[in-house]
Amino acid sequence: MNLAQFGLVLLPLAVGMVAVWLLLPSDRGRQVVFSAAIAAGAAFIVGGLVLLQRTGPDVPLAFHLLFCTFAAMAIGSGVCMITQSNPVYCALWFALVVLSTCGLFLLQSAMFLAAATIIVYAGAIVVTFLFVIMLAQQTGLAAYDRHAREPLLACIAAFVLLAVFQYALALAGRPATPNAAEPRDLPRALRLLADAQKQLAQGQSPDDVGKELLLRSENPDSTVANVLFQLTETLPADERAQARTALESATTKLGRARLVEDRKLMDESLAELDRIGQSLLLRLQGSPYSQMQVDHVAGLGQSLFGDYLWAVEVAGTLLLIATVGAIAIALRRKEGNA
């Protein structure tokens, strides 16, 4: 998405907000059929935009279709949730929102998080649900459920906020400066790096490995520079600074050589990069770096209980305090003593 498409998105956004406004319960009554048609139109346009926009060759079609399904489910159930006048249905629609969100989590390979969300929210939903049945279902549909407060103003505010979000995203979606290394290259670069380390471990000469690394990179400048920058992450601080300075000078030289199409300078800087890479690979041979991306749940646990151990303790204390507070608030007092 870029700035030109931004204007295109505003229309379905406005239409969707009108549909939400019509669907919200009010004394006019909910014009369900009419607004459902409008909402379907908006969903169709947005879905078409998203489907057309579709991604690069590295995103499989199945992923994209699953994403569209879950996203449509999440948005649709969200709209139904806020527009239902019966609180029981609200809770059920919210459960569907949570389930679709978990599907989106799974697509981003956050399995543990998907499971945890289902468990936590399912518990919360069941409790909320019981409360709704106990408190609100005794006297039919209450007046306050059939009349939303200021739906038009809220929808206008929401439209403006969403448009601002879209605008910010469109600004961020402008093409980056040509020299900046694409983060998209990183997975591929890491794969190349892992292969190179394997070959080194099998006893091939660093010369051959480095040359192959250069050959296999589609875009030698950014990929190799990315690999090498990633490699320097694992070095001790002083060595890292040194290696990065060398890398930067070599990359700058290469960029300049490409700009003026100086073949000799290009070869020279490529050789320099190659040399730096070889020394780095040698230095780091046997480093567990390539293992980092393998285990999702194990890595998550390591991060949670390693980097964020203090925060975990604080969160546990927070849970305890919240439990105590909830009991203290909900405790029944004698009549007149409240």
Next chain:
Amino acid sequence: MNPVLHNYLVIGAALFVLGMIGFLTRRNLIIMFLSAEMMLQGVAINLVAFSAYHRSYQGQVFTIFILTVAACEAALALALILTLYQRRRTLDVSAWQELREPGVEAEPDEVVLEPVEPAASVHFPSLTPAGLEPSTPKEQETTHV
């Protein structure tokens, strides 16, 4: 920007904004609470998308903390809703207008609607009672809520 990341951010923003509409317009305390939870879901989607984009676990760890705080919030919110309901026998937020700032006028509802009784024509299936019905004094009011 990566199109996958972009799509996820759009979905997260949409969920957040829908939750905002629900929180601003609905008057039922429980629905307002659910809308706030939906806003949290939108933020969680953003964090997970960034986590996958940067190939780091930080976003997921943050989302776990969001879950924790959401659980605390649910416990406290339900306790508060229970207490408020016991005081006023209604879930309407408008019943608590006296909590407004000093010097601000109360905002009465534009339209006062009567509650709708469930349609009498709807018959739910029921079991034939078996055994003896225990005799209870009719005047005794139950206080279980």
